[in-house]
Amino acid sequence: xxxxxxxxxxxxxxxxxxxxxxxxxxxxxxxxxxxxxxxxxxxxxxxxxxxxxxxxxxxxxxxxxxxxxxxxxxxxxxxxxxxxxxxxxxxxxxxxxxxx
Amino acid sequence: xxxxxxxxxxxxxxxxxxxxxxxxxxxxxxxxxxxxxxxxxxxxxxxxxxxxxxxxxxxxxxxxxxxxxxxxxxxxxxxxxxxxxxxxxxxxxxxxxxxxxxxxxxxxxxxxxxxxxxxxxxxxxxxxxxxxxxxxxxxxxxxxxxxxxxxxxxxxxxxxxxxxxxxxxxxxxxxxxxxxxxxxxxxxxxxxxxxxxxxxxxxxxxxxxxxxxxxxxxxxxxxxxxxxxxxxxxxxxxxxxxxxxxxxxxxxxxxxxxxxxxxxxxxxxxxxxxxxxxxxxxxxxxxxxxxxxxxxxxxxxxxxxxxxxxxxxxxxxxxxxxxxxxxxxxxxxxxxxxxxxxxxxxxxxxxxxxxxxxxxxxxxxxxxxxxxxxxxxxxxxxxxxxxxxxxxxxxxxxxxxxxxxxxxxxxxxxxxxxxxxxxxxxxxxxxxxxxxxxxxxxxxxxxxxxxxxxxxxxxxxxxxxxxxxxxxxxxxxxxxxxxxxxxxxxxxxxxxxxxxxxxxxxxxxxxxxxxxxxxxxxxxxxxxxxxxxxxxxxxxxxxxxxxxxxxxxxxxxxxxxxxxxxxxxxxxxxxxxxxxxxxxxxxxxxxxxxxxxxxxxxxxxxxxxxxxxxxxxxxxxxxxxxxxxxxxxxxxxxxxxxxxxxxxxxxxxxxxxxxxxxxxxxxxxxxxx
Numbered sequence: 092x093x094x095x096x097x098x099x100x101x102x103x104x105x106x107x108x109x110x111x112x113x114x115x116x117x118x119x120x121x122x123x124x125x126x127x128x129x130x131x132x133x134x135x136x137x138x139x140x141x142x143x144x145x146x147x148x149x150x151x152x153x154x155x156x157x158x159x160x161x162x163x164x165x166x167x168x169x170x171x172x173x174x175x176x177x178x179x180x181x182x183x184x185x186x187x188x189x190x191x
Numbered sequence: 192x193x194x195x196x197x198x199x200x201x202x203x204x205x206x207x208x209x210x211x212x213x214x215x216x217x218x219x220x221x222x223x224x225x226x227x228x229x230x231x232x233x234x235x236x237x238x239x240x241x242x243x244x245x246x247x248x249x250x251x252x253x254x255x256x257x258x259x260x261x262x263x264x265x266x267x268x269x270x271x272x273x274x275x276x277x278x279x280x281x282x283x284x285x286x287x288x289x290x291x292x293x294x295x296x297x298x299x300x301x302x303x304x305x306x307x308x309x310x311x312x313x314x315x316x317x318x319x320x321x322x323x324x325x326x327x328x329x330x331x332x333x334x335x336x337x338x339x340x341x342x343x344x345x346x347x348x349x350x351x352x353x354x355x356x357x358x359x360x361x362x363x364x365x366x367x368x369x370x371x372x373x374x375x376x377x378x379x380x381x382x383x384x385x386x387x388x389x390x391x392x393x394x395x396x397x398x399x400x401x402x403x404x405x406x407x408x409x410x411x412x413x414x415x416x417x418x419x420x421x422x423x424x425x426x427x428x429x430x431x432x433x434x435x436x437x438x439x440x441x442x443x444x445x446x447x448x449x450x451x452x453x454x455x456x457x458x459x460x461x462x463x464x465x466x467x468x469x470x471x472x473x474x475x476x477x478x479x480x481x482x483x484x485x486x487x488x489x490x491x492x493x494x495x496x497x498x499x500x501x502x503x504x505x506x507x508x509x510x511x512x513x514x515x516x517x518x519x520x521x522x523x524x525x526x527x528x529x530x531x532x533x534x535x536x537x538x539x540x541x542x543x544x545x546x547x548x549x550x551x552x553x554x555x556x557x558x559x560x561x562x563x564x565x566x567x568x569x570x571x572x573x574x575x576x577x578x579x580x581x582x583x584x585x586x587x588x589x590x591x592x593x594x595x596x597x598x599x600x601x602x603x604x605x606x607x608x609x610x611x612x613x614x615x616x617x618x619x620x621x622x623x624x625x626x627x628x629x630x631x632x633x634x635x636x637x638x639x640x641x642x643x644x645x646x647x648x649x650x651x652x653x654x655x656x657x658x659x660x661x662x663x664x665x666x667x668x669x670x671x672x673x674x675x676x677x678x679x680x681x682x683x684x685x686x687x688x689x690x691x692x693x694x695x696x697x698x699x700x701x702x703x704x705x706x707x708x709x710x711x712x713x714x715x716x717x718x719x720x721x722x723x724x725x726x727x728x729x730x731x732x733x734x735x736x737x738x739x740x741x742x743x744x745x746x747x748x749x750x751x752x753x754x755x756x757x758x759x760x761x762x763x764x765x766x767x768x769x770x771x772x773x774x775x776x777x778x779x780x781x782x783x784x785x786x787x788x789x790x791x792x793x794x795x796x797x798x799x800x801x802x803x804x805x806x807x808x809x810x811x812x813x814x815x816x817x818x819x820x821x822x823x824x825x826x827x828x829x830x831x832x833x834x835x836x837x838x839x840x841x842x843x844x845x846x847x848x849x850x851x852x853x854x855x856x857x858x859x860x861x862x863x864x
Contacts, residue, residue, distance in 0.1 A: 113848050114849055183843070
């Protein structure tokens with residue numbers, strides 16, 4: 092039996108990779124994937140705790156967060172596509188039209 | 192819903208429906224606009240059906256029966272203030288509804304022929320229906336606010352219709368003028384409404400009239416005065432009458448509708464409706480009578496000098512409305528309503544007749560243009576007419592009938608109603624209030640009666656007698672009479688119907704004394720009086736029968752004298768020659784009349800110019816410096832802050848994300864440590 096520490100460590104590692112990806116990458120789609128990574132890192136820790144304590148609340152929360160992530164992906168991708176149509180680029184460093 | 196409510200709803204809804212169908216379909220469908228027969232039919236039906244229902248109510252409503260209330264729904268409810276869309280059918284409102292829809296229907300029928308070639312045919316009929324809808328709301332309303340809705344509605348429609356040919360600047364200006372003058376009156380009426388609500392706590396007519404004692408005597412006077420000002424706006428009395436002659440800019444059938452059947456009668460209707468309140472204040476009654484008499488004679492003297500046939504009729508309307516106000520001020524509300532009805536008949540006939548003449552004259556102009564002759568003349572100017580009776584027999588005969596009726600020659604309609612008004616005014620001279628002043632007003636009324644007969648026959652003779660003047664005036668127009676023709680059937684049928692009503696309408700109100708003198712019994716043969724006795728607060732006649740006979744012969748004599756002198760001067764149709772003689776005889780007085788007492792110029796100088804100047808010099812500066820200054824200062828402060836803080840917004844997503852992460856780390860570390 093693998094202890095919960097391992098799972099939490101993996102979760103933290105995934106989360107950090109996600110954060111760093113969001114911070115340093117310029118491709119909006121990659122950023123988007125990194126956000127998903129962060130979400131799933133959290134999901135992983137939720138499931139770990141759930142199984143550790145023998146309580147299903149954590150698993151139910153994961154379903155919610157999955158549903159919300161799906162909805163968010165739909166909206167977010169639609170926005171990215173719309174931006175791409177106008178700019179022919181998804182480089183977020185160039186998307187600052189509304190500044191000032 | 193009981194049947195009365197259903198029928199009332201239908202009366203109101205049909206004109207609205209006609210307006211919506213013609214208006215919306217005409218707006219969106221080009222092919223519909225060309226179906227002129229269909230448009231005319233819809234519009235006519237939308238007025239005819241309410242007329243039929245009004246007849247049904249009239250037949251089923253007994254004399255002295257209680258009013259029927261038809262409550263549709265609550266319109267406004269705020270605290271103790273509640274107004275329903277509710278209608279009241281009593282003898283007075285049913286009679287008004289009959290006149291509005293009956294005469295209105297004939298005018299609609301006439302308009303089919305008159306407006307046939309007009310581009311805005313569909314729009315015209317939509318407006319006409321809307322006008323009838325508003326007017327029915329006005330006369331049937333059971334509370335002041337709903338009445339006011341109709342009151343504003345007819346104001347709006349008059350604006351739309353007077354300025355119907357809006358591509359001509361002068362016509363638009365006339366529409367606006369009517370609108371503004373009416374606004375002045377409406378403002379006064381609104382305040383009257385507020386005051387009434389303040390004291391009574393309701394705007395329903397029956398509640399207000401039942402609680403008159405809760406209004407202090409002072410405020411009764413003020414409410415009466417303010418309502419009177421409102422009425423002078425709508426009914427074109429001094430001081431607000433100047434819009435009506437200009438309203439001639441609209442199509443003739445509109446003039447007929449506004450002048451005869453609808454809008455201008457609403458002031459008289461309002462005062463009759465509130466008569467129980469008005470009689471509580473003798474001062475107000477006196478003011479009404481004075482306003483009426485003054486308006487009657489001022490307008491009549493102007494009418495003598497006018498050459499535009501529609502303008503003569505317009506001033507004549509103002510003058511006749513003055514008679515009605517004189518009757519109201521003498522406490523003869525029934526007589527006033529009687530004159531409303533008979534006047535609707537003969538004035539509608541006269542207007543439609545003049546429209547028929549104008550139609551023919553325009554046809555002459557077009558005919559000459561087709562021949563290649565570039566002849567321009569005003570088709571409404573009677574100096575170009577004359578001798579039309581051979582070419583337009585139906586128009587001539589009906590016009591003559593209506594002229595005789597308005598002049599007060601027995602036994603046509605105008606005689607009875609005008610005689611009743613004069614008798615009541617004379618009678619009021621011996622009543623409990625005011626006294627001798629009313630005898631003076633009676634004198635004014637008699638002079639006006641003479642003038643009425645005179646200018647109306649001047650108009651008829653000038654238009655129809657003698658020879659056709661156009662070829663004499665403009666040599667190029669030689670032989671133009673071959674283009675003169677009688678109007679189509681849809682125009683002559685209403686003319687004959689109205690002509691017939693002008694002949695027989697007077698028998699509605701045959702004075703009681705005519706029979707009483709011979710039978711020595713007090714018989715009530717005055718149908719209209721029997722009909723209206725429980726809805727208006729009439730003063731009774733106290734004159735002896737012999738006095739009434741004498742008064743009647745005086746008014747006959749004066750009318751005949753007017754006709755005779757007009758015949759001597761204008762019978763040959765030589766208008767200009769006789770006008771010149773008249774101008775010589777009266778000198779500056781005639782000049783004053785010709786210049787319409789310079790009332791328009793007076794308003795222009797005393798009201799319009801100062802307001803414009805004050806706006807330009809004072810208010811515009813205030814607006815630019817003070818108001819704009821405050822607004823711009825607020826905006827400037829916001830800009831100042833923005834100019835500092837906007838640099839934080841880089842627009843680069845990753846820097847926002849970095850700030851977010853840093854924030855989270857800081858908060859977390861603060862929590863942990």
